[in-house]
Amino acid sequence: MVTMDDVARRAGVTKQTVSNVVRGRTVVSPDTRAKVEAAIAELGYQPNLLARSLATGTTMTVGFIVPTVANPFYSVVVEEVETVLEERGYHLLLATTRGDGERARRHLTSLSNRSLDALLVAGDRDLGEHVPLLERLGLPVALCMWDSEPPSALPVVTVDFEKAGYLAGRHLCQLGHRRPVVIADVPAHRVRIEGMRRAFAEVGVTLGDEAVLSAPGATPEAGYAAALLALAAPERPTCVLTSTDAIALGVTEAFRHHGLRVPEDISVVGIDDIPQAAHAHPPLTTVGLPMRRMARDAAELLLNAIRDKQPVPPDLSLLSPAIIRRESSAPPAQN
Amino acid sequence: MVTMDDVARRAGVTKQTVSNVVRGRTVVSPDTRAKVEAAIAELGYQPNLLARSLATGTTMTVGFIVPTVANPFYSVVVEEVETVLEERGYHLLLATTRGDGERARRHLTSLSNRSLDALLVAGDRDLGEHVPLLERLGLPVALCMWDSEPPSALPVVTVDFEKAGYLAGRHLCQLGHRRPVVIADVPAHRVRIEGMRRAFAEVGVTLGDEAVLSAPGATPEAGYAAALLALAAPERPTCVLTSTDAIALGVTEAFRHHGLRVPEDISVVGIDDIPQAAHAHPPLTTVGLPMRRMARDAAELLLNAIRDKQPVPPDLSLLSPAIIRRESSAPPAQN
DNA sequence: GTGAAAGCGCTAACAT
DNA sequence: ATGTTAGCGCTTTCAC
Numbered sequence: 060m061v062t063m064d065d066v067a068r069r070a071g072v073t074k075q076t077v078s079n080v081v082r083g084r085t086v087v088s089p090d091t092r093a094k095v096e097a098a099i100a101e102l103g104y105q106p107n108l109l110a111r112s113l114a115t116g117t118t119m120t121v122g123f124i125v126p127t128v129a130n131p132f133y134s135v136v137v138e139e140v141e142t143v144l145e146e147r148g149y150h151l152l153l154a155t156t157r158g159d160g161e162r163a164r165r166h167l168t169s170l171s172n173r174s175l176d177a178l179l180v181a182g183d184r185d186l187g188e189h190v191p192l193l194e195r196l197g198l199p200v201a202l203c204m205w206d207s208e209p210p211s212a213l214p215v216v217t218v219d220f221e222k223a224g225y226l227a228g229r230h231l232c233q234l235g236h237r238r239p240v241v242i243a244d245v246p247a248h249r250v251r252i253e254g255m256r257r258a259f260a261e262v263g264v265t266l267g268d269e270a271v272l273s274a275p276g277a278t279p280e281a282g283y284a285a286a287l288l289a290l291a292a293p294e295r296p297t298c299v300l301t302s303t304d305a306i307a308l309g310v311t312e313a314f315r316h317h318g319l320r321v322p323e324d325i326s327v328v329g330i331d332d333i334p335q336a337a338h339a340h341p342p343l344t345t346v347g348l349p350m351r352r353m354a355r356d357a358a359e360l361l362l363n364a365i366r367d368k369q370p371v372p373p374d375l376s377l378l379s380p381a382i383i384r385r386e387s388s389a390p391p392a393q394n
Numbered sequence: 395m396v397t398m399d400d401v402a403r404r405a406g407v408t409k410q411t412v413s414n415v416v417r418g419r420t421v422v423s424p425d426t427r428a429k430v431e432a433a434i435a436e437l438g439y440q441p442n443l444l445a446r447s448l449a450t451g452t453t454m455t456v457g458f459i460v461p462t463v464a465n466p467f468y469s470v471v472v473e474e475v476e477t478v479l480e481e482r483g484y485h486l487l488l489a490t491t492r493g494d495g496e497r498a499r500r501h502l503t504s505l506s507n508r509s510l511d512a513l514l515v516a517g518d519r520d521l522g523e524h525v526p527l528l529e530r531l532g533l534p535v536a537l538c539m540w541d542s543e544p545p546s547a548l549p550v551v552t553v554d555f556e557k558a559g560y561l562a563g564r565h566l567c568q569l570g571h572r573r574p575v576v577i578a579d580v581p582a583h584r585v586r587i588e589g590m591r592r593a594f595a596e597v598g599v600t601l602g603d604e605a606v607l608s609a610p611g612a613t614p615e616a617g618y619a620a621a622l623l624a625l626a627a628p629e630r631p632t633c634v635l636t637s638t639d640a641i642a643l644g645v646t647e648a649f650r651h652h653g654l655r656v657p658e659d660i661s662v663v664g665i666d667d668i669p670q671a672a673h674a675h676p677p678l679t680t681v682g683l684p685m686r687r688m689a690r691d692a693a694e695l696l697l698n699a700i701r702d703k704q705p706v707p708p709d710l711s712l713l714s715p716a717i718i719r720r721e722s723s724a725p726p727a728q729n
Numbered sequence: 730g731t732g733a734a735a736g737c738g739c740t741a742a743c744a745t
Numbered sequence: 746a747t748g749t750t751a752g753c754g755c756t757t758t759c760a761c
Contacts, residue, residue, distance in 0.1 A: 062754055073732050078756065088730060105507040110754035113448050113737050120487075128472050129669075134464040141490055145501075150508065152455075153488040155476055166480075172440040173485065279673055312673060334464075338614055338647060340675045397738055408748050413740065423746060445738035448753050 070098035139354035156185035223380040224254025243302035244277035282309030297391035304329035322389035342385035405433035474689035491520035559589025578637035579612035617644030632726035639664035657724035677720035
């Protein structure tokens with residue numbers, strides 16, 4: 060490996076001058092700069108960033124802990140974060156938790172002495188219980204995509220999930236629906252359900268716990284199974300609110316298999332606006348969440364904290380979702 | 395920050411002994427080990443891995459350059475790689491190229507002096523032209539998911555794409571189809587098309603270039619557009635072979651919008667077996683690729699090379715795909 | 730503007 | 746089994 064000393068010797072200067080040239084400092088005379096650059100080129104010198112990191116204490120690397128990437132929802136977030144990091148010359152150290160709190164804790168401790176410049180955490184499901192650990196990490200930390208009550212001691216960039224649920228509910232209320240069923244991943248998506256409840260309360264409909272069906276893991280399969288339960292009820296609902304598009308996809312499939320037309324016989328509304336939602340059959344009415352914006356804001360929060368050498372202020376930033384009307388929702392059938 | 399020296403002083407030993415304890419070496423007497431461990435606990439000492447890396451020359455970090463994670467196909471690969479790395483105590487530094495060769499090159503150079511222990515590259519689209527750079531990286535490198543001709547100087551773990559195309563073609567031939575159209579992302583998926591061609595050649599059908607429609611980017615949208623062209627042809631094909639499931643999804647949607655039933659009026663077969671394929675409407679017949687296996691093999695290849703301190707032998711490993719019969723393919727309609 | 734010295738926190742090789 | 750001595754390759758501080 061060719062080191063700074065090698066370059067220095069070749070150029071007839073000291074290590075220090077080479078260092079100045081490499082880092083683009085302006086204190087070097089054009090003459091020596093040229094000599095040094097020639098030496099660098101001839102020797103094919105590449106600075107050892109590890110040594111630089113040890114000396115400076117910064118690694119130009121940000122850790123990102125995320126539940127999964129095999130989910131269109133989070134993969135967008137990962138890509139946006141990576142984009143922001145790349146723009147500012149940072150690297151991305153990625154760790155996934157896969158619904159496993161223990162795995163999450165392992166990642167956390169193994170990253171903690173890895174000399175990251177900052178850490179971003181998406182999703183409260185697996186790391187929600189480890190917030191105290193996060194707070195004592197001694198480096199800038201931010202959270203995003205936080206469904207449950209956000210911790211007050213850390214900065215959080217997330218979506219107003221209560222509003223997301225409310226918008227889904229209000230949309231169906233406005234269409235005239237009064238007999239809803241909710242299919243959701245409880246308790247994870249409790250806040251979304253509260254929003255739905257508020258919307259129906261505004262038109263005098265009580266959305267009781269008996270009208271909430273569980274779809275564990277928020278998978279299409281879970282949605283499919285729950286949809287069958289919904290059909291078995293004595294009085295068929297006129298619409299289904301799901302806590303995620305993935306669930307909605309499974310629900311729609313179940314209805315189709317049982318000869319129910321969506322939206323003529325029953326409306327289905329999702330939350331998330333995953334890419335498939337637009338291509339679903341029928342295209343899914345859903346509540347779009349500003350994922351890219353969220354990811355970008357969170358990443359920039361951290362990078363700015365690094366740049367300014369200041370701790371990140373523990374603010375809560377709530378981004379607004381928006382209803383996206385497609386073809387899976389319509390007024391209830393007359394009966 | 396509390397260092398080894400602090401611990402050493404507190405325990406009344408030298409740095410070296412602390413180091414031995416930390417790394418679990420057995421040369422330490424139970425007595426001193428206990429003293430040192432007490433000191434570590436009292437001070438809350440955490441080893442600085444950066445310093446260790448500088449001294450040892452290993453970082454326990456593997457780089458992974460991947461086209462995108464916002465694709466069910468690659469996200470599975472990323473997760474499997476991460477799983478293997480975590481099993482063996484390694485970290486994952488992730489970089490995405492997003493169909494941008496220039497971005498790929500930037501990532502490559504920026505990772506090259508980042509002191510990774512190894513580098514894995516998935517997908518030839520963006521990095522195919524930078525193989526010479528990869529070869530001169532001076533660290534274990536492996537390629538996976540290589541559609542085009544694999545370079546001979548590097549180890550490659552990929553799928554037999556020719557066979558994948560062949561299996562798709564043979565399946566349709568066996569059903570009795572003799573009037574096929576291919577919708578593919580050319581030239582990227584040229585090899586898959588060759589396999590399809592071989593299958594039809596076996597039953598005496600020539601699959602000419604005029605029967606190959608282009609779906610740039612392999613998106614559902616591109617598939618949709620190409621499908622419309624296919625319908626405009628004077629003689630309607632009885633089946634469509636697509637080079638990816640994503641394309642197939644768009645194709646199926648186009649047919650549905652134009653009143654064609656799949657598979658009664660026309661069969662559609664994909665390649666990839668993405669998660670949505672099973673939930674598509676109708677469930678998509680496709681060729682499954684052993685993505686997890688591929689990812690695992692490639693990652694283990696690298697980790698073993700690191701462990702054995704040997705260069706990775708430049709072998710080519712071709713994994714076999716398999717046809718997955720679902721409901722989008724059937725014998726051609728009688729006419 | 731350039732050079733000399735002193736570290737960053739750890740591991741490696743050898744001595745005891 | 747433990748201590749001693751040198752680095753790893755860079756940046757930082759302070760002379761000149």
